[in-house]
Structure formats: structure tokens, C-alpha cells
Amino acid sequence: MKETIENEMELQFISKSTNESFARITVAAFASQLDPTIEELADIKTAVSEAVTNCIIHAYDNKQGIIKINAKLQENEIIIKISDNGKGIENIDVAKEPLYTTKPNLERSGMGFTIMESFMDSMKVESIVGLGTKITLTKTIKKEEDTEESKLIGLTKE
Numbered sequence: 059m060k061e062t063i064e065n066e067m068e069l070q071f072i073s074k075s076t077n078e079s080f081a082r083i084t085v086a087a088f089a090s091q092l093d094p095t096i097e098e099l100a101d102i103k104t105a106v107s108e109a110v111t112n113c114i115i116h117a118y119d120n121k122q123g124i125i126k127i128n129a130k131l132q133e134n135e136i137i138i139k140i141s142d143n144g145k146g147i148e149n150i151d152v153a154k155e156p157l158y159t160t161k162p163n164l165e166r167s168g169m170g171f172t173i174m175e176s177f178m179d180s181m182k183v184e185s186i187v188g189l190g191t192k193i194t195l196t197k198t199i200k201k202e203e204d205t206e207e208s209k210l211i212g213l214t215k216e
Contacts, residue, residue, distance in 0.1 A: 062132060065091060069127040073118045073142070075111075081127060082107045088129050089136045092199040101177040102136065102197055108170045109140040109193050117144025117191060138195040146187035154183065 067088050071077045082103045089102050106127075113125045128139045147153050154171040175181045178195045185191040 063130050064133070065131040067129050069129075071125055073114045073121075073123040073125050075114055077125070078107055078110045078114065081110045081125070085127060085129055085138060088131075089197075089199070091131060092134055092136060094199045098197065098199055102138070102195075105174045105177045105181075105195050105197075106138060106140065108173050109138075109195065112170050112193075113140065113142040113144065113191070117142040117146075119145070134199045136197050136199065138197075139192055140195070141190060141192040143190040146189055147183070147185040147191055148187055150183050150185055 065088075069081065069084055071080065085106045086099050086103045089099065094102070110125060110127075113123075117123065123142060123144055126139075126141045128141075130137045154175075171181070171183070174193070174195060178197045180194075180196040182194040183191065184194075
């Protein structure tokens, strides 16, 4: 089965903390084509914000680098890939543990991956030490027929 991409965008910017809100708003504007609820949009913005912040703080250690975002719309789903060419993650499983942080001196909570996982339907982390990291976030935007009211009267599968 061949995937049908309805729309796609790419964004590239310098790893400055001021660009985090730019990335979050840009991806949210792109996702708005799927007519998400305010809550779904907030989830996407929060996950993108966490991923970009991780790139800035951890991948590049607050040095200048490039962060890339690729987002695709496919039926009622958005697939967001956020990547850097930073230092990479030595142990992804350990990094994904709640409260784990390599930057306790910066008062980091260690909840970035946990937040991304909880706000999106899926999250995949790929990383090679010395080459960088790519995070793939996926969110299905519920169509009108999947609303709570429809669920109550048994019109959807949940």
C-alpha cells in the first residue's frame, strides 16, 4: 500500500531558543489544514516545543547548529520529523525515562520525551552518537464523526 501525502512542508532554522516558538507556531499553522480541535493543536505545539528545545539544549549544548522539521499531512494524520546534527544520544532507552536529564544544573525536568509521548499518538527516536538525532511524532486528528457525542451513540469504533 503506497502512502498518499496530501501536503508536506520543510523548515530549517538555527538552534536559538528564540526559534522554538517560531517552529511551534509554524507546525501548528500547517497542521490546521486538518481542522484539529484547540486541544489537538495544543498537543502538537507542546510536543514540537519539547523536541526543538531538546535539540537546542542537548544536541548542540547551546552552540549554534541547524534544526530541521519535515511535516506531512496524510489523510487525517500529521507526521512530524524533527532532526539535528548534534552530538546524538548514547542510550535512547535511558534518555526516555521520566525525570532523567543530562543537564540537572540547568534545572531540566527530564520529562521532554515523556511529554512528547503523552501528547502525540506515537513517537520514535533515532540517534547516532556524533551524527545527530531524529524524532518522528505522529498525531491522528479526529474527524467530526469521532467526537464524544458520536461515541456515546455508538457511531465510532472506540
